[in-house]
Amino acid sequence: MIRCRNLLQHLSICYEYPPRYEKTQNYIVNGSDKQFNILFINDGINAHIMYISDVEALTGFRYCNICHRQAYRIKDPNLQVSMRNHMKKCQKNNGKIVKKVILEKFAKPFVPHILSNKTYKYLLANNLTHLFKPTQYYITYDIETFEKKVNEKFGDSSQVIATLVPYAIASTVKSANGIHSFYYDIRTDDFLDKWLEQLFEEAKLVKKDNKYIDETIPQYFEVPVIGFNSAKFDTSLVFKNLKSKDWTISKYLG
Numbered sequence: 001m002i003r004c005r006n007l008l009q010h011l012s013i014c015y016e017y018p019p020r021y022e023k024t025q026n027y028i029v030n031g032s033d034k035q036f037n038i039l040f041i042n043d044g045i046n047a048h049i050m051y052i053s054d055v056e057a058l059t060g061f062r063y064c065n066i067c068h069r070q071a072y073r074i075k076d077p078n079l080q081v082s083m084r085n086h087m088k089k090c091q092k093n094n095g096k097i098v099k100k101v102i103l104e105k106f107a108k109p110f111v112p113h114i115l116s117n118k119t120y121k122y123l124l125a126n127n128l129t130h131l132f133k134p135t136q137y138y139i140t141y142d143i144e145t146f147e148k149k150v151n152e153k154f155g156d157s158s159q160v161i162a163t164l165v166p167y168a169i170a171s172t173v174k175s176a177n178g179i180h181s182f183y184y185d186i187r188t189d190d191f192l193d194k195w196l197e198q199l200f201e202e203a204k205l206v207k208k209d210n211k212y213i214d215e216t217i218p219q220y221f222e223v224p225v226i227g228f229n230s231a232k233f234d235t236s237l238v239f240k241n242l243k244s245k246d247w248t249i250s251k252y253l254g
């Protein structure tokens with residue numbers, strides 16, 4: 001939509017459903033105070049300019065009569081109140097949009113890494129920061145794979161030369177009792193499933209060891225399971241094994 005006020009144009013775009021319009025450009029040309037709105041349509045070859053008699057019906061927005069910039073959704077139940085408040089300010093500022101920084105009444109530290117962690121947040125709020133502790137116990141894993149040549153063609157231009165097949169997986173657990181490892185390979189049937197089964201068992205121990213003994217401290221019970229260079233290949237290899245009746249995936253990372 002182009003809203004012209006002495007050719008003050010608001011060029012707007014609508015791609016979505018329900019249609020949404022955005023002001024992308026406006027032009028000011030000297031002359032009268034007269035306002036009119038036009039719709040600019042360009043199909044790549046022809047450009048059309050259409051006069052709009054009812055802007056609100058087309059856009060679903062009501063514009064501020066003073067600045068002609070602030071728009072309110074007509075269906076908004078607070079339309080009247082919001083518009084009145086805006087127009088009061090707009091009148092004071094002569095139609096210019098003035099941005100102000102409003103500070104909080106009380107200064108708060110900007111520490112998202114603490115406030116987004118319920119344990120740290122609790123300890124900070126209760127003056128117990130000396131109880132901060134790192135996550136000490138975790139599990140690592142590494143998958144070994146071999147390349148299986150397939151030479152499969154997909155259309156004319158793509159060809160898969162080889163796929164990776166996992167043949168062994170090893171994990172190390174660091175818990176309060178020390179370090180121990182476990183290992184499965186292709187000689188065992190469904191070895192990835194068996195590894196996952198044991199992983200969940202070992203995780204219970206790690207969870208217990210990472211806990212604060214004081215149960216009143218709110219805690220996360222996540223167990224870090226860390227792969228080596230795992231983001232690209234390994235995760236996709238175990239991914240299909242993660243589907244199980246014994247557990248559910250509650251959150252995907254990345």
Ligand SMILES: [Zn+2]
Binds near residue numbers: 064066095
């Ligand atoms: Zn305004």
